[in-house]
Amino acid sequence: MIDDVVQEYTKRIIEYGAKSEKVRIALSRAIKAFENNRRNALGMFPQSIDTAKEVRKIKEYSIEHMDKLIKKACESIERNHGHCYYAKTKEEALQIFKELVGTGKLIVKSKSLTSEEIHLREFLEELGNEVYETDLGEFIVQLMGTRPTHILAPAINVPREDVAKLLSKFMKEQGIIEEDLDERDIEAMVAVVRKFLRDKFFKADIGINGANALAADTGTMFIIENEGNARLSIGAPPVQIAIVGVEKIVPTIEDAFKVTEVTWRYANYTVPAYVNLVSGPSKTGDIEKVITYGAHGPKELHVILLDNGRTRMHEEGYNEALYCLRCGTCLYECPVYAVTAGFFGQQYMGGIGAIWDAFTTVGLEKASPVAYTCVRCGKCKVMCPLNIDIPDMIAKLRNDARKQGYIPKVVRDFAAEVEEFIKEQK
Amino acid sequence: MRIMLHGWDTSHRMGVPEICDSMTSIVKKMGHEYVPNESKVICAEAIGFLGYDNLTDDFAKATVKEMEEKVSKYDIDLILTAYAAPYAAWSKEREGFLVKRGYELPVPIEHIATFLYKNLDKLKFKELDMTVLMHDGCTLGRKMRVADEPRKVLEKIPKLKYVNFDHPELYVKERDLKPWDISACPGGWLDFTLPELMPYVASNVIREYALPREVDTIVTTCGNGYHAFKAGVKHGGFDIKAMAYPMLIDMALEGVQ
Numbered sequence: 128m129i130d131d132v133v134q135e136y137t138k139r140i141i142e143y144g145a146k147s148e149k150v151r152i153a154l155s156r157a158i159k160a161f162e163n164n165r166r167n168a169l170g171m172f173p174q175s176i177d178t179a180k181e182v183r184k185i186k187e188y189s190i191e192h193m194d195k196l197i198k199k200a201c202e203s204i205e206r207n208h209g210h211c212y213y214a215k216t217k218e219e220a221l222q223i224f225k226e227l228v229g230t231g232k233l234i235v236k237s238k239s240l241t242s243e244e245i246h247l248r249e250f251l252e253e254l255g256n257e258v259y260e261t262d263l264g265e266f267i268v269q270l271m272g273t274r275p276t277h278i279l280a281p282a283i284n285v286p287r288e289d290v291a292k293l294l295s296k297f298m299k300e301q302g303i304i305e306e307d308l309d310e311r312d313i314e315a316m317v318a319v320v321r322k323f324l325r326d327k328f329f330k331a332d333i334g335i336n337g338a339n340a341l342a343a344d345t346g347t348m349f350i351i352e353n354e355g356n357a358r359l360s361i362g363a364p365p366v367q368i369a370i371v372g373v374e375k376i377v378p379t380i381e382d383a384f385k386v387t388e389v390t391w392r393y394a395n396y397t398v399p400a401y402v403n404l405v406s407g408p409s410k411t412g413d414i415e416k417v418i419t420y421g422a423h424g425p426k427e428l429h430v431i432l433l434d435n436g437r438t439r440m441h442e443e444g445y446n447e448a449l450y451c452l453r454c455g456t457c458l459y460e461c462p463v464y465a466v467t468a469g470f471f472g473q474q475y476m477g478g479i480g481a482i483w484d485a486f487t488t489v490g491l492e493k494a495s496p497v498a499y500t501c502v503r504c505g506k507c508k509v510m511c512p513l514n515i516d517i518p519d520m521i522a523k524l525r526n527d528a529r530k531q532g533y534i535p536k537v538v539r540d541f542a543a544e545v546e547e548f549i550k551e552q553k
Numbered sequence: 554m555r556i557m558l559h560g561w562d563t564s565h566r567m568g569v570p571e572i573c574d575s576m577t578s579i580v581k582k583m584g585h586e587y588v589p590n591e592s593k594v595i596c597a598e599a600i601g602f603l604g605y606d607n608l609t610d611d612f613a614k615a616t617v618k619e620m621e622e623k624v625s626k627y628d629i630d631l632i633l634t635a636y637a638a639p640y641a642a643w644s645k646e647r648e649g650f651l652v653k654r655g656y657e658l659p660v661p662i663e664h665i666a667t668f669l670y671k672n673l674d675k676l677k678f679k680e681l682d683m684t685v686l687m688h689d690g691c692t693l694g695r696k697m698r699v700a701d702e703p704r705k706v707l708e709k710i711p712k713l714k715y716v717n718f719d720h721p722e723l724y725v726k727e728r729d730l731k732p733w734d735i736s737a738c739p740g741g742w743l744d745f746t747l748p749e750l751m752p753y754v755a756s757n758v759i760r761e762y763a764l765p766r767e768v769d770t771i772v773t774t775c776g777n778g779y780h781a782f783k784a785g786v787k788h789g790g791f792d793i794k795a796m797a798y799p800m801l802i803d804m805a806l807e808g809v810q
Contacts, residue, residue: 137749145753155761162723169725176728462737463750466757499746502754503602504691504738509730510723525604534604541745542605545612552615 129492133535136473136496144467150284154465157283161459164395175392179512182389185382186450186513189374190441196343196376197432203346207407208420209428211346217245217435217487220370227368227429230255232332235324235364237350237357238262239337240453241372241433243275244474244487247335259327261356263320270297276469276476284468290316298323324356334360334425338371339390339452340383341430347380348430349387350403351396358401367408367425373432374449386452393454393512436486444523447515448482457507457517463500471500478507478517482524491524495533498524556580557588557623559634559662569780572635575803576665580633582808583672588627598642598650603745613656624659632662635799636776637692637699640664647697664693665799666774670702673709675809680711685801686768687732688718688782690775694733703774703798710805716766737762739785741777755785763793770794772801 144150169175189196201211214220224247228234234256236248248258248269260269264281268274270293275281282290291310298304298319308315328334336357338348348369350357361367377383391399409424420426440449458464458477469476473493475483478501485494503518511517528534534542558576580587597612623629634640642651643662669676687704694700707715717732724730740754759782763771771793773779782795 137747140747141749141753145750151757158761162720166723166725169728173725176725460735462740462754462758463743465761466753467750496747500743500750502691502738502740502742505695506691506735506737509695509734522602522604525602526606529604529607535746537748538603538746542600542603542608545600545605545608549608549611549615552618 129495129533130536132493132533133496136493140467140470140500144470147284149286149289150468150470151466153284153286154468158459158465161395161455164397165393165456168392168395168397171397172392175389175512178385179389179393182385182452183450183513185377185385187446189377189382190446190449192378193373193376193438193441196378197373199343199378200341200346200376200432203343204407204428204430205346207346207428208410209346209407209430212429212431214431214433214435217433220245220431220433220435221247221250223429223431224251224368225254227366228254228256228333232256233327233330234258234333234335235261235327235331235356235360236265236335237337237352237360238265238281239335239370240475241337241370242335244372244435244483245370245433247370259324261324261328261354261360262352263317263354263356266320266324267293270294274469274474287311287313287316294319325359328356328359328363331360331364333366333368334362334364335368335370336361338369338375340386341371341376341432342380342383343376343378345380345406346430347383347404347406349383350405351387351391351394351399351401352403353396353400355401358403361403361405362424365421365425366427366429367405368429368431369405370431370433372437373434374437374451376432389512390452390454393452393456440482440486443486443527445482445486445520447513447517448479448520450513450515451479451483452513454512456510456512457515460506460510462504462506463502467500472497477501478503478521479515482520485524485527491528491531492533494524495528496535498528499535499538554585554630555588555628556585556631556633557590557627557629557660559590559632559636559639569776569783569797571800572776572779572797575797575799576633576635578803579665579669579799579806582803582806583676584809588623588629590623596636596639596642596651597656599638610654613651613654617656617658621659629660631660631668632658633665633668634662634776635665635797637664637690637697637774640667641692641697647699664699664774665802666693666703666706667699669706669802672809673706676706676709677807677810678710678805679807681713681801681805683712683770684714684716684768685770685772685796686718686763686766687715688739688771688773688775688778689733689736690773690778691736691738693774694736698733699774700731700733706802713805715772716768718762718771720762739773739778739781741775741779741781744777744780751781752784752788755781756789756791757785758782759785759789759791759793764791768793770796770801772796772798774798 481497743751779797
């Protein structure tokens with residue numbers, strides 16, 4: 128079975144990733160831009176480098192006290208008149224969504240890796256809802272019918288020429304434009320998507336979002352963005368549902384500020400256009416100081432805290448993977464990712480993605496070839512703001528894979544030679 | 554001095570022929586005797602990285618046993634390698650992984666770069682009028698911080714110039730990063746895990762980091778890296794040479810004073 132998994136994975140990473148000139152060119156452009164932007168961001172705000180050290184400590188504490196913080200965050204959200212749910216598994220989370228959403232709704236969704244993890248959009252569509260990804264990259268990926276290939280820039284592997292073709296076809300069908308878009312005119316591409324989605328934001332029944340951090344003491348979610356789509360998804364529809372991984376919870380709102388600052392700085396947003404803070408449903412006390420819920424923003428807020436393997440990750444010694452801020456640095460720095468994009472991974476991506484895939488999405492067997500794709504060169508660790516030791520965790524994951532019999536043949540053969548040498552010496 | 558070369562450094566069957574030939578040539582030019590080593594010994598640390606922690610101790614013991622036999626049979630004074638992993642595992646001086654775990658080789662082990670550096674005053678080099686792109690192996694440079702030693706040796710070769718293998722965009726002065734912190738790996742270890750992918754990774758690293766520097770040769774302190782660069786040059790059809798560190802040294806080394 129593992130040999131079939133390796134064969135299928137190898138075929139995919141070579142054929143769609145390594146052999147694709149489009150992937151290589153798109154990534155080459157993106158990596159150069161990322162490196163320049165990050166140097167500028169950190170050069171302008173060098174204090175973020177020290178804040179990153181503090182954030183490492185905050186995350187270490189938070190992961191060690193995850194149970195306590197989940198309880199506290201839930202109490203805070205409820206105190207703020209939101210509704211808090213704890214989902215141990217993907218299935219539990221989807222069941223909660225099913226009960227909250229039902230069918231026949233128009234839904235706008237902002238980018239959330241946690242929602243990707245549980246295939247939320249596809250699930251809601253199957254229930255008979257109309258769902259739109261509103262982050263531009265995610266929207267492109269949705270139209271293409273593929274999956275994101277970078278955690279921050281989901282359509283990083285798609286060159287502008289392909290985007291123009293894709294949007295021209297879709298927007299003509301929707302009656303938004305009559306002529307094909309010019310492949311050089313990125314501004315026009317952005318404008319048609321704006322026109323199309325703006326209408327959806329205000330007609331939507333439900334808005335769905337993820338979060339970059341959640342402060343346990345105040346129940347406040349922090350959502351970083353540039354496009355303004357998260358702000359509209361959160362603010363315009365009457366119902367807001369958030370899905371947040373439990374590793375995102377930190378003790379205080381001050382901690383959450385530090386976490387988000389380091390995230391955006393290393394994600395090369397010198398200053399992001401928006402940082403949204405949401406603690407509860409909209410409210411007003413303007414008439415005789417009587418607090419009334421449901422003012423201009425959503426009337427209901429539901430927050431689903433998702434475990435789905437995170438506690439097990441902690442229990443089995445992969446704490447550092449849970450510190451990940453999802454800034455994307457490790458991917459941009461990885462020499463393998465530079466030619467394979469998201470095909471280096473099953474659902475999550477890159478070396479750290481192997482660990483996340485093993486625990487939260489496809490399981491250890493399918494994560495094994497991803498772990499063996501990592502060259503353990505350690506550049507990711509040096510460049511990571513939190514100095515997460517991905518190579519060390521990869522070695523551990525490979526050992527866990529061996530214990531379950533999930534080792535690729537080429538490695539098994541090599542180990543057999545070593546065993547033979549050991550036998551000879553005995 | 555009687556020097557035993559590590560298995561990959563001496564055996565055309567197991568290793569990269571150009572590395573084997575340059576290593577033996579350097580040892581001879583320095584006036585030492587060398588003892589070939591046809592065994593499969595690599596280093597017990599790497600087998601753990603590959604997912605076989607359960608073999609690490611037995612492999613380490615078997616390695617020590619074989620080395621003890623060879624040292625006693627051939628009267629060996631030193632083990633020499635162009636590969637970082639065995640050095641990182643067994644060097645007593647660098648508190649190697651296996652030394653910390655309680656294993657010890659009967660004689661010291663040196664990486665070719667540290668060995669040359671320690672003998673730098675005695676080395677006689679001829680002129681090499683070329684500029685090379687210096688690539689630090691991930692284990693040797695990034696992990697072990699052995700980066701000055703190979704450079705000091707290069708600096709002693711008349712007319713040779715080197716530039717570092719890095720991306721200027723990666724530097725943020727407050728982070729105090731060094732070229733060896735950020736040098737990109739051409740994917741040598743993929744040869745053991747996903748060999749089909751290695752030429753693609755290596756050729757892209759060459760395209761992104763080496764070609765813009767307008768040098769005609771990449772030189773790497775990583776044995777596996779050389780193997781990858783060589784495959785990358787071929788795969789990309791690039792007009793650039795790849796060399797392992799001992800190959801460059803062998804070109805310039807005339808002997809010892």
